[in-house]
Amino acid sequence: MDSQTMCRCAELPNVFVGNDENNPFGETLTELEWAPQRWATLNQCPDCQQLWHIDIAKQNDIGVCAKIASRQDWQQLDTTNLKIQLMVQNHGGITNDTCQWKQCNQLCVKGLAFCPSHAYFEMDIKQ
Ligand SMILES: [Zn+2]
Ligand SMILES: [Zn+2]
Structure with a gap:
């Protein structure tokens, strides 16, 4: 009945190009952490609880959005690995x-x- 409120997390790839200004989530995610020194944000989907890393937009850099397993994983996240994954996926x-x-x-x-x-x-x- 309220299918329009269902999130798209499950159908989105694990890693894809995007940043805090350009992503498919709109205002649907809850921001848990903002780490400007790492150009990173951690967000959570209120529907399915999926954690998402989203890069802060940076000139001359492709940003990445990625599914994250846990908050601890995000603390240690190396976004270069995500960019490598993305290249392989492409x-x-x-x-x-x-x-x-x-x-x-x-x-x-x-x-x-x-x-x-x-x-x-x-x-x-x-x-
Ligand atoms: Zn979700
Ligand atoms: Zn090699």
Whole structure:
């Protein structure tokens, strides 16, 4: 009956591009923490209790929104890892091929000859 009040958390991906000024949540989330020194906010969905990390908008940087398992996880969150996840997701995931980087035996990002961290940090593939 009140399906218009149902949240979209379950259907949203675990990580996606967005920030505090540009995200699909509107005013629906409750802000739990605001950490300007980390350019980060922690928010909670009042419907399903899902925690969401949302980057504070920053010039020349793609922001990320991400599902967070617990408040403690958020305290230790490394947003670079989220950006790597996002890049992998944009490329369609991981293949069974081995990274071409010398002595790296991680699996490749789809369409690339390198694993997520070598693609991101060494080949500068950020998206
Ligand atoms: Zn929700
Ligand atoms: Zn590698």
